[in-house]
Amino acid sequence: MKVPVIVGLLALAAVLGVLLYTSNFTVYLGNDPTACNNCHVMDAVYEGWFHASHQPWAACNDCHTPHALIPKYFVKAVSGMNHVTMFTLGYIPEPLRAKESTRRIIQANCIRCHEEAVSAIADGQMDSGRYCFECHRDVAHGPRGISILPYQDKGRWSLQKP
Template sequence: MRLPLIIGLVALVLVLAVGAVVTDFTAYLGDDPVACNNCHVMDAAYEGWYHASHQRWATCNDCHTPHALIPKYFVKARSGFNHVTAFVSGHIPEPIRAKESTRRIIQANCLRCHAETVSMVADGQMDAGRYCFECHREVAHGPRGVSILPFQDTGIYRPPQP
């Protein structure tokens, strides 16, 4: 009774280990923006960031995940699950947009990095309830559509039309 359980657990660990190595899973645990660009549907976002002003100062995780350890990896796990599910099912939205929960994280990170500027400029002003990126949309990812490789919608990510 005990031997099959041990063999099953060892087999599970081996399958998970091989899966982690084959998929280069550990790359997704770090902060390298190249890992975010492993899926080529992110090409335009990556290229926009690479040529925009924030490239020198911030990686994807600096803006798109919380900075506390446990919330950061919770968000990364949830996002990774959503990304894999979208890819496998073929339901990748076009264009890709941040969800409301991600918008709140991005806003918190804007304020975290730019707290002094915001306190001098925006505190108590009209539109204080708006997200920073509603007006400063091009700061982190550059102008829409600007890329060293022009975005080409080949339609391969759209689910078949019934």
């Protein structure tokens, strides 16, 4: 009875190991923005960030994940599973938008990095009921709908209508 269970667990471990190796899984554990751009539906988002004003100072994880170690990797795991599931099922929302939970994380990170400037606005009232990116929309990803590079994905998952 124990031998089949052990063989099954070893087979499962081997399959998971091969999947993790072939998917270059470890790149997603880091902070390299090109990892976010591995999925071609992110081309326009990555391109916008690459040419936007925050690019020299902030990468994807600096804005889109919490900075504490465990919450950061929890959010990365949940987001990654969501992305894999949506891509596998063929449901890619157009346009891509952050979920409410991600919006709260982005807001907290805006305030974390710009705390001094935010405290000087509106007598230090940081919680005005609005997100920073409602007014500063073009800061992180540049103007929407404008391609800076001469190429864009025109395939099935294109963000632009043909």
